[in-house]
Amino acid sequence: MKFLQISPFKHLLTHSRFLLTLRSEQGKYHSLILFRLSPASENTWDNAPSSSPGGRIENRQIYVMESTCPHLGADMSHAEIEEFEDTTVAVCPWHRYDFDLRTGKSETGLRACTYSVEVKNDPEDDEEKVYIETPSGGNNWRLIELRPVSEEFADPPPLPSQPAAHVNPVVVGSEVMDPVVPEIDPPKTLMHWAVLILNTANPTLKVMRTRHAVQLFRTGKLDSIGHKSSSAPSPPDVPPREESFLRNTVNPGKVKGRKSLAVMLHALANVEQWAIDLAWDIMARFGPSHPDLPPAFFSDFTKMALDESKHFSLLTSRLSATSPTTPYGTMPVHASLWESATITSHSLRSRLAIIHLVHEARGLDVNPGTIERFRRAGDAASVAAMEIIHADEVTHVTSGHRWFTWLCEKEGMLDPVETFREEVRKGWRGNVKGPFNIGDREKAGLTPAFYEHLTGEMAEEEMVQKKGTLKLETGLKDLSLADPVKPQVTVEYEDKL
Numbered sequence: 001m002k003f004l005q006i007s008p009f010k011h012l013l014t015h016s017r018f019l020l021t022l023r024s025e026q027g028k029y030h031s032l033i034l035f036r037l038s039p040a041s042e043n044t045w046d047n048a049p050s051s052s053p054g055g056r057i058e059n060r061q062i063y064v065m066e067s068t069c070p071h072l073g074a075d076m077s078h079a080e081i082e083e084f085e086d087t088t089v090a091v092c093p094w095h096r097y098d099f100d101l102r103t104g105k106s107e108t109g110l111r112a113c114t115y116s117v118e119v120k121n122d123p124e125d126d127e128e129k130v131y132i133e134t135p136s137g138g139n140n141w142r143l144i145e146l147r148p149v150s151e152e153f154a155d156p157p158p159l160p161s162q163p164a165a166h167v168n169p170v171v172v173g174s175e176v177m178d179p180v181v182p183e184i185d186p187p188k189t190l191m192h193w194a195v196l197i198l199n200t201a202n203p204t205l206k207v208m209r210t211r212h213a214v215q216l217f218r219t220g221k222l223d224s225i226g227h228k229s230s231s232a233p234s235p236p237d238v239p240p241r242e243e244s245f246l247r248n249t250v251n252p253g254k255v256k257g258r259k260s261l262a263v264m265l266h267a268l269a270n271v272e273q274w275a276i277d278l279a280w281d282i283m284a285r286f287g288p289s290h291p292d293l294p295p296a297f298f299s300d301f302t303k304m305a306l307d308e309s310k311h312f313s314l315l316t317s318r319l320s321a322t323s324p325t326t327p328y329g330t331m332p333v334h335a336s337l338w339e340s341a342t343i344t345s346h347s348l349r350s351r352l353a354i355i356h357l358v359h360e361a362r363g364l365d366v367n368p369g370t371i372e373r374f375r376r377a378g379d380a381a382s383v384a385a386m387e388i389i390h391a392d393e394v395t396h397v398t399s400g401h402r403w404f405t406w407l408c409e410k411e412g413m414l415d416p417v418e419t420f421r422e423e424v425r426k427g428w429r430g431n432v433k434g435p436f437n438i439g440d441r442e443k444a445g446l447t448p449a450f451y452e453h454l455t456g457e458m459a460e461e462e463m464v465q466k467k468g469t470l471k472l473e474t475g476l477k478d479l480s481l482a483d484p485v486k487p488q489v490t491v492e493y494e495d496k497l
């Protein structure tokens with residue numbers, strides 16, 4: 001049995017649940033969930049556990065299993081843990097089958113895949129380290145991601161949470177918004193939530209609905225994902241935007257020179273708002289045409305939607321703190337990310353390649369420079385926000401790589417590198433630009449063979465034709481024609497950078 005070191009034990013004391021992503025040398029992925037059952041307070045040096053020969057430390061009560069349920073693939077990150085006499089089980093949130101955390105056995109006859117865990121003292125630094133058994137069917141497994149499940153599983157427990165469902169109109173400042181859960185015909189499936197969120201113009205409400213929908217999905221409170229249904233709803237061609245956003249939408253070439261912290265934060269928040277839509281759009285647009293997509297696909301992209309919502313909130317709060325006179329929506333923005341979404345709306349392979357492995361991977365290249373600019377300006381809070389964003393973005397490119405390779409295998413064992421390069425040649429115009437962040441790209445699965453010396457050959461006329469007339473529509477139902485739409489660009493440049 002081979003073991004892989006995943007973390008110093010003390011790093012697992014912040015939360016009781018962690019998601020792990022492993023990738024083999026052959027490019028296979030496994031998503032695992034780690035449960036730490038002993039309270040952090042029992043894991044201090046005063047309470048040191050006994051060691052067995054070989055330095056193994058007993059009693060840490062750590063269990064690892066596949067993060068998807070073997071029944072129909074629910075995400076087990078929000079499973080309930082229950083103890084019976086001499087066994088402890090994880091209860092799946094969807095149909096409540098329970099699985100023994102040690103053996104994976106369930107009374108239903110199904111069996112979840114569990115992995116042995118060892119905690120050993122490392123004589124080099126005298127620290128306890130956690131090791132897990134590696135999956136079979138691959139070599140040289142690497143840990144790609146280890147992240148706490150959420151604040152709900154932080155240890156010590158967080159304060160009592162807010163009521164989960166907001167059924168009344170929400171008031172934010174002076175703004176009155178629709179309720180998070182519509183009173184008429186509330187969504188019952190993940191596909192219905194995805195389309196509702198895509199059609200939500202107000203960014204604050206978009207974020208709140210994303211949080212709510214992902215929580216419902218993870219805790220088994222939706223009827224289904226809904227992508228196999230013949231009545232799955234269709235996503236909009238272009239997600240609507242609010243009046244202020246439309247007023248300030250300009251040609252991408254006109255949004256240049258990020259001259260101040262506020263301009264940078266505003267531009268980054270705009271990208272994140274589109275990124276929330278892109279995560280929901282890939283599920284709503286391609287789910288129904290690919291009924292064989294497993295629940296793990298939806299787990300990855302709901303996580304992405306949630307991350308992008310967090311990024312949007314982090315950046316807009318930094319914007320308010322940095323420049324209270326220029327809140328989100330008052331500066332020039334562009335919709336170029338949605339142009340690529342439109343160009344790739346005919347093919348999941350093309351969408352994964354262009355949006356997640358070209359655009360998002362480019363983010364990995366440029367983020368360190370952006371972080372450095374905030375650092376030079378002395379804005380430590382924005383540096384911290386951008387570091388969180390960057391770490392999340394590595395995992396988003398990983399998801400792009402994971403599902404791109406999954407699709408290549410499904411579609412006849414295609415070679416992922418060659419297929420990716422072909423998609424870029426067809427669906428991109430111009431060079432795939434460096435300099436590249438080789439280290440973080442590699443972490444996400446993108447070796448240089450994917451992207452080096454690669455040029456998109458899409459002809460301009462074809463690009464224009466595929467984009468069609470990209471038309472942003474207002475989300476305001478009663479936008480008065482008597483109130484002429486004027487540009488409202490009142491940016492004060494601070495030139496701190």
Ligand code: FES
Binds near residue numbers: 092094
């Ligand atoms: S019991 Fe887990 S998906 Fe059905």
